[in-house]
Amino acid sequence: MKNKSKRTHEPLFHISKRTDVSLKTGIIIRIVAIILALIVCGIVTKIFTGDNPISIYKTIFDGAFGKGRTLVTIHEIAILLCVSLAVTPAFRMKFWNIGAEGQVLIGCLSTAMCMFYLGGKIPDGLLMLIMAIFAIVSGIIWGIIPAFFKAQWGTNETLFTLMMNYVAIQLIEYFLKIADKSGSNVVGPDLLTHGWFPTLFGTNYLLNILIVAVLTVVLYIYLKYSKHGYEISVVGESENTARYIGINVKKVIIRTMALSGAICGLAGLLLVGGASHSIDSNLADGRGFTAIMVSWLAKFNPFTMILTTLLIVFLERGADEVSSKFGLNSDFAQILTGIILFFIIGCEFFINYKINFNHKKRAQVKEEK
């Protein structure tokens, strides 16, 4: 026996799952990962700009929170947070909705269409109500279609929702062609003149930010304390368990996706009615995809999501500033975002798994000999 065990090759380490990681350890691992990522981002920026590292970080910070930028940054955070909140209920159910982009866009489209066709013909207050209803309902429709097929026939939701994005994009293109005969790629504030959200205390965007803040709290309570939230968690853990304890899985899937779609539609409403007052097919700007990563990084917790959106938006705006300062391409932001995402995605491993080195055992074998 001894001889045999000596000859068998023993791997240097083995991996085991752990579920008992304390909150503190988890946070420390993540902070280390973010710091490492920021260092790598700094090095990459240094290579391309030749600037010294401290001034690079200062530029990034100024880009996000410099003079007159803070409000826009907070608004960006609010919108991204809104989309992230939208995808969260479905993700907790392990329904991989990567169609948030399309659901937001269809919300934008409905809002813009209401503004375009009804603007000026009815009172603004009524118009805003109709805009909200149409945006949310269209978001729900866009979310429910894949959910229905998933619930009924198990159609792959990842691929289905992905395709729905492009249907939404082309629908917007179609609307642009009809609404603006000049053939430009955007229908701007000159055509969408009515239905703009009011400014609160003379500040733009404040209404949007407030709506999202309220939504964050409501969704947290919904997911954590309501019966629906509980059902979502159970379906996410195991559909069989859910069925066994009498949860109607199909109903939960469709209802949850309707909620996801509704919030996405709301995000579209906020984007068009409350911020840009214009529409083009790039208005969602990839937020539907970024939101997936934001939500996942926050472990689907609405409050943690505030931090992850802050991180992502901070980097994007900062990198924008770096690239405009040095005359580089604005896509620089995507590279930095990518780097930071890779680090955070990678660090999850060290939170969920434990690496057990086999030194001790080997030493024991030697002693026995």
Added chain:
Amino acid sequence: MDVNMVAQFISRAVLQGTPLLYGATGEIITEKSGNLNLGIPGIMYIGAISGVIGGFFYQNSGSEVVPFLAVLIPLLCCLLGSLLTSLLYCFLTITLKANQNVTGLAITTFGVGFGNFFGGSLIKILKSDVPYLSLVKIAKAFKTTFDFGSDMGVFGKIFLSYGFMVYLAIIIAVISGFVLKRTKIGLHLRAVGENPATADAAGISVNTYKYLATCIGGMIAGLGGLFYIMDYSNGIWSNNGFGDRGWLAIAIVIFSIWKPGLSIVSSYLFGALYILFNYINVPMAYLPLIQMLPYVVTIIVLIGTSVRKKRENQPPQSLGLTYFREER
């Protein structure tokens, strides 16, 4: 429509379809191992820009541009770039067991940014004195066609008027189809994608297969990006020019129900749909509706396969799931 118009339409559809074919073949191989690599659009960008960077250095090195090297250098750079990106994806999803959707989307974010950044800023970073990123000499080598093709009329136009990468795409697709369906390696790979635990118990190294399939798939997809730049757009980089073709490639994977042989036909079909509006007489306003067609058709196919539940037409069973041996 006369014969020449039809021939021109077909040849343009093939040119449009070829990047999609590379992407689709790569993604099929990847998905067969159970990895849903949503990073493919990003990898195609990286493949393209890696080739462009390689070609740029060669073209501006001062030496005479030899056609053989002009093809080889961008090709190798492209393969290297997409290999490294795929390795990153593999490391995160297979070794570190991260979520595949999130990792894939991160790769796409990074890849598209990487491509556009270098495409837009390469000249500035290198402080080069050329006005814009153009690799006409390299592209000429890529576009070398058969000499006798042009003398053969319509037949030559449809079948022989392309650069070598069009044929390479078909060859790769046919070989992958054969390997997946008829060889032991293919059988093992499919077993890994269907049920990794069973494959593991049968003594197949799950991680090795996943790594290999994803990396090879990524490299093939990267070639699609290279073809688009070097052949289709004559070596001229334009930011976001590649567009959403990467996602369209993923749509083709579904449309051809995970069969590389079928993906040849469907790629050209999608390519034809892409350019159809140039050839039919509809008002410009309806253009987006025509461009929507490929996606709508894909959705219908996706629904159809799931409703009919025919076993050989299903996605690989463990698609998108991470495999951890101790978790049953």
